Amino acid sequence: MVGAGGHGKVVADTVLTLGKDDLAGFLDDKAELVGRVIAGVRVIGRMDAWSQHGIERLIFAIGDNHARRKAVQRVTAAGARLTSAIHPRATVSDRASVKDGTAIMAGAVVNAYADVGMNVIINTGAIVEHDCVIGPHAHIAPGSCLAGNVTIGEGAFLGLGSRVLPGLRIGSWSIVGAGAVVTRDVPDGATVAGIPARRLT
Numbered sequence: 001m002v003g004a005g006g007h008g009k010v011v012a013d014t015v016l017t018l019g020k021d022d023l024a025g026f027l028d029d030k031a032e033l034v035g036r037v038i039a040g041v042r043v044i045g046r047m048d049a050w051s052q053h054g055i056e057r058l059i060f061a062i063g064d065n066h067a068r069r070k071a072v073q074r075v076t077a078a079g080a081r082l083t084s085a086i087h088p089r090a091t092v093s094d095r096a097s098v099k100d101g102t103a104i105m106a107g108a109v110v111n112a113y114a115d116v117g118m119n120v121i122i123n124t125g126a127i128v129e130h131d132c133v134i135g136p137h138a139h140i141a142p143g144s145c146l147a148g149n150v151t152i153g154e155g156a157f158l159g160l161g162s163r164v165l166p167g168l169r170i171g172s173w174s175i176v177g178a179g180a181v182v183t184r185d186v187p188d189g190a191t192v193a194g195i196p197a198r199r200l201t
């Protein structure tokens with residue numbers, strides 16, 4: 001697992017709950033963390049140390065979408081492969097698809113025919129309804145709810161408890177504030193908040 005911060009603790013909890021006995025440990029570029037045990041998992045080295053530890057697959061436990069994308073691009077360019085972590089108490093339809101590198105936390109629901117891209121976070125208790133398409137590097141924060149046929153662009157961040165009405169598109173690298181109800185498409189790079197959601201920037 002790459003990233004031994006707050007989100008890393010939750011991903012660690014998911015991986016330990018899955019009982020993965022082949023977990024090598026955390027990798028983190030913060031030198032002061034190396035050697036420490038965080039959430040029951042040892043930090044075994046900096047991010048680029050994956051190859052020297054014989055690690056075959058990585059999952060990125062970095063909450064910030066830009067930082068997570070950059071980290072994934074760096075290691076995959078060097079030949080690393082990604083894996084996913086789906087909490088055993090998440091509900092993911094057999095008819096949904098989830099790409100590598102994605103973490104789905106406890107209590108989340110991914111419904112039929114949803115398509116979840118790579119390196120995405122579907123956080124605790126979030127709901128991704130039928131036929132949604134989630135772009136790579138997006139983060140759906142705890143308690144958010146996407147109605148059917150919603151499209152989430154690359155790197156978009158949906159804050160805690162936000163709601164998106166059916167069929168809308170949330171633009172790439174946009175931000176939806178905590179508690180927002182999105183009633184219209186959100187342009188790429190925009191920040192929206194409130195009920196109904198209005199543009200802040």
Ligand SMILES: CC(=O)SCCNC(=O)CCNC(=O)[C@H](O)C(C)(C)COP(=O)(O)OP(=O)(O)OC[C@H]1O[C@@H](n2cnc3c(N)ncnc32)[C@H](O)[C@@H]1OP(=O)(O)O
Binds near residue numbers: 123194
């Ligand atoms: C496990 C985890 O913890 S996952 C992490 C989950 N994190 C979140 O959900 C955080 C989501 N972030 C937010 O909601 C943020 O407040 C943002 C992104 C919408 C705005 O952040 P900033 O750009 O820093 O805006 P800032 O705090 O300066 O507020 C700007 C204005 O918007 C208002 N505002 C901020 N957030 C919201 C919101 N969620 N809903 C309604 N209004 C809001 C502020 O009150 C302020 O209004 P004012 O100008 O009248 O005083």
